[in-house]
Amino acid sequence: MTPFAGAIACLILVTLCYSAVCAVSPFTACRKCAGFGATQPGRFRRHPQPCRRCYGSGRRLRLGRRLHNHSLRAAEGARRLRDDARH
Ligand SMILES: [Zn+2]
Numbered sequence: 001m002t003p004f005a006g007a008i009a010c011l012i013l014v015t016l017c018y019s020a021v022c023a024v025s026p027f028t029a030c031r032k033c034a035g036f037g038a039t040q041p042g043r044f045r046r047h048p049q050p051c052r053r054c055y056g057s058g059r060r061l062r063l064g065r066r067l068h069n070h071s072l073r074a075a076e077g078a079r080r081l082r083d084d085a086r087h
Contacts, residue, residue, distance in 0.1 A: 022064035030054035 001008075024079035029035030030053055037058035050056035061069070 018064055020070065022062050026061060026065040028062055030058050030060045033058060035059070042057040 030037070030051060032053040033039060033051035035058040036051070036057045037054065038046075038050055039045070041048055051058070052061055
């Protein structure tokens, strides 16, 4: 196996593993609040505020899952356009 084929096989394996992770567990901890759902009190802010990025849920969709959902919506829109054009 040439190094190039090995690199391609490794990339495909990593992609398949990431797809499996996105299918099994689509959400992960929010990067801004580390999954707490609220900002930590700091020097000027005494009380924790709900996280603005995850709206207090502490979770975010993984990038792969977001891409999957986007492609599903795009395919649904294209199907709807095609079906509307027939009638
Ligand atoms: Zn957050």
